[in-house]
Amino acid sequence: xxxxxxxxxxxDFALKTNRxxxxxxxxxxxxxxxxKTELNKGFVKIFCPHTTASVSIIQNANxxxxxxxxxxxxxxxxxxxxxxxxxxxxxxxKSALFGASLDIPVENSELLLGPxxxxxxxxxxxxxxxxxxxxxFGTIK
Amino acid sequence: xxxxxxxxxxxDFALKTNRxxxxxxxxxxxxxxxxKTELNKGFVKIFCPHTTASVSIIQNANxxxxxxxxxxxxxxxxxxxxxxxxxxxxxxxKSALFGASLDIPVENSELLLGPxxxxxxxxxxxxxxxxxxxxxFGTIK
Amino acid sequence: xxxxxxxxxxxDFALKTNRxxxxxxxxxxxxxxxxKTELNKGFVKIFCPHTTASVSIIQNANxxxxxxxxxxxxxxxxxxxxxxxxxxxxxxxKSALFGASLDIPVENSELLLGPxxxxxxxxxxxxxxxxxxxxxFGTIK
Numbered sequence: 001x002x003x004x005x006x007x008x009x010x011x012d013f014a015l016k017t018n019r020x021x022x023x024x025x026x027x028x029x030x031x032x033x034x035x036k037t038e039l040n041k042g043f044v045k046i047f048c049p050h051t052t053a054s055v056s057i058i059q060n061a062n063x064x065x066x067x068x069x070x071x072x073x074x075x076x077x078x079x080x081x082x083x084x085x086x087x088x089x090x091x092x093x094k095s096a097l098f099g100a101s102l103d104i105p106v107e108n109s110e111l112l113l114g115p116x117x118x119x120x121x122x123x124x125x126x127x128x129x130x131x132x133x134x135x136x137f138g139t140i141k
Numbered sequence: 142x143x144x145x146x147x148x149x150x151x152x153d154f155a156l157k158t159n160r161x162x163x164x165x166x167x168x169x170x171x172x173x174x175x176x177k178t179e180l181n182k183g184f185v186k187i188f189c190p191h192t193t194a195s196v197s198i199i200q201n202a203n204x205x206x207x208x209x210x211x212x213x214x215x216x217x218x219x220x221x222x223x224x225x226x227x228x229x230x231x232x233x234x235k236s237a238l239f240g241a242s243l244d245i246p247v248e249n250s251e252l253l254l255g256p257x258x259x260x261x262x263x264x265x266x267x268x269x270x271x272x273x274x275x276x277x278f279g280t281i282k
Numbered sequence: 283x284x285x286x287x288x289x290x291x292x293x294d295f296a297l298k299t300n301r302x303x304x305x306x307x308x309x310x311x312x313x314x315x316x317x318k319t320e321l322n323k324g325f326v327k328i329f330c331p332h333t334t335a336s337v338s339i340i341q342n343a344n345x346x347x348x349x350x351x352x353x354x355x356x357x358x359x360x361x362x363x364x365x366x367x368x369x370x371x372x373x374x375x376k377s378a379l380f381g382a383s384l385d386i387p388v389e390n391s392e393l394l395l396g397p398x399x400x401x402x403x404x405x406x407x408x409x410x411x412x413x414x415x416x417x418x419f420g421t422i423k
Contacts, residue, residue, distance in 0.1 A: 006147045006288045008182060008279060010248050041290060043327060043417065045184060047246050049255030051200035057382040059333035059374050068364045068371030069378065076217070076358070082209045089209030092200050096210065100198040100258070101244045103383045105329050105417050107292050112415055114331030117382070133253055135184065135246050137278070137419075138290060147288045149323060149420060151389050186325060188387050190396030192341035217358070223350045230350030233341050237351065241339040241399070242385045274394055276325065276387050278419070 009037050011134045017126035021073070023058060023066045024121040026132065030104075031111065033134050040109050042138010046102045049133060052091035052125035054098030060118025091125035098122050106138060150178045152275045158267035162214070164199065164207045165262040167273065171245075172252065174275055181250050183279010187243045190274060193232035193266035195239030201259025232266035239263050247279060291319045293416045299408035303355070305340060305348045306403040308414065312386075313393065315416055322391050324420010328384045331415060334373035334407035336380030342400025373407035380404050388420060 011033050015024060030044060048055045059065045073094065082089040104119070105112040113119075121132060152174050156165060171185060189196045200206045214235065223230040245260070246253040254260075262273060293315050297306060312326060330337045341347045355376065364371040386401070387394040395401075403414060 006280075010182065010246060010253075041292065042419075045244060045246065047244070047253065049253060049258060051198070051255065051257045056378050057333070058378050062366055062368070064365040064367070065333075065371050065374050068366050069375050071365075072359060072371065072375050077213060083205040083212075084203055084209050085205070086203070089206050089213065092206050093210050093213050096197050096199050097238055097379055099240065099381065103244070103327060103329070103385070105292060105327065105415050112292075112329065112331060114333065114413075116333045117331060131255075133246050137183075139288075147421075151323065151387060151394075186385060186387065188385070188394065190394060190399060192339070192396065192398045218354060224346040224353075225344055225350050226346070227344070230347050230354065233347050234351050234354050237338050237340050238379055240381065244385070272396075274387050278324075 007037065007039055007136060007138055007140055009136045012131055015121055015130045015132060017123040017128055017130060020126055021070055022123040022126055025060060025118050026121050027119045030119055030134060034111065037136045038140045039106055039136045039138050040141045041107055043103050043105050045135040046119065047133040048100045049131055052088055052095050053130055054095050054100060054122040055102045056098045056120050056122050057102065057117050058120050059116050061116050088125045094124040148178065148180055148277060148279055148281055150277045153272055156262055156271045156273060158264040158269055158271060161267055162211055163264040163267055166201060166259050167262050168260045171260055171275060175252065178277045179281045180247055180277045180279050181282045182248055184244050184246050186276040187260065188274040189241045190272055193229055193236050194271055195236050195241060195263040196243045197239045197261050197263050198243065198258050199261050200257050202257050229266045235265040289319065289321055289418060289420055289422055291418045294413055297403055297412045297414060299405035299410055299412060302408055303352055304405040304408055307342060307400050308403050309401045312401055312416060319418045320422045321388055321418045321420050322423045323389055325385050325387050327417040328401065329415040330382045331413055334370055334377050335412055336377050336382060336404040337384045338380045338402050338404050339384065339399050340402050341398050343398050370407045376406040
């Protein structure tokens, strides 16, 4: 057991989405920020400051999985008549379910993602310009 | 890149819920605790120690969105006959989906919530007296 | 308000699942690791590096609740024909909903779990051999 000092950095980046529903792969952006911080051991926190979008870990090998997830999601939480005059409560609901905040452990300056895991920005009410907040906590070598 | 010491505080507060299903806005309570800690940069962790309730980030501008979310949720996960003699497995299911743990980044002593985001305690089997646990991690000025 | 140094440990353990859908109780494994770290105050982070499984907090007193949750889940997100040739997109969807990452606050070297809460590994496409990553952050006495 060892005691460490904490490294702490906060970044953000903008993202343009292209469709109403879209899963955008952002693992590379997170890896590039990780390199910049020189973090060795700890975790990265990814936060979505929007109420009709999310950040989530999803399979990243076969794009058919993302298409299937959207096909399951559409009839499950339909985009239909609502009290809300903006008509996007389905997107608010999906955003709450998929979540605004996500952490990934880091060891030896690498994300401890599994071989099939990718980090995705989930757009549920686009196209829009979005923001992603990224924080790093832990120790340097 | 800088090294910091870590500030760490644990608080809790009680909450009375009024209906079986209810979304209670707690952003102000979290902001008041944040002021007390003098945290400058880091994150706040909000934890729900119950299995038929959750904490979640949901839109906080138009109350119709919360009503719509409840209207989507009710037929999706109905409150009906179950093996469980307490008859509240729908609430346990919602609790697992919406989640027990939530983090929000902090910079310059402010929550980095988006303009429409609010922090909500989600009651799925009230009315009850509930508890919320709040932790702060990071650095002071 | 006090300033602390940060303790940080990363562990992992393997897990064998026995059925396609299964909730495996892992609270005891996490408590044993917590003892090893001598962490006094902070949090434990549990991470699932798989895209057809999750980690989640669910009720741990009455096994009927787990059976009910599976009975709600099966027709909601059916295991049916999909684009994906592996035919397990339902499992990928459940994995994204239940989440890959979970934190539990620690005080006085104890998990701040509520009396009914248990930590579960959620298998959605077993049986398989799985891995769980566990990190500890905070201070020792």
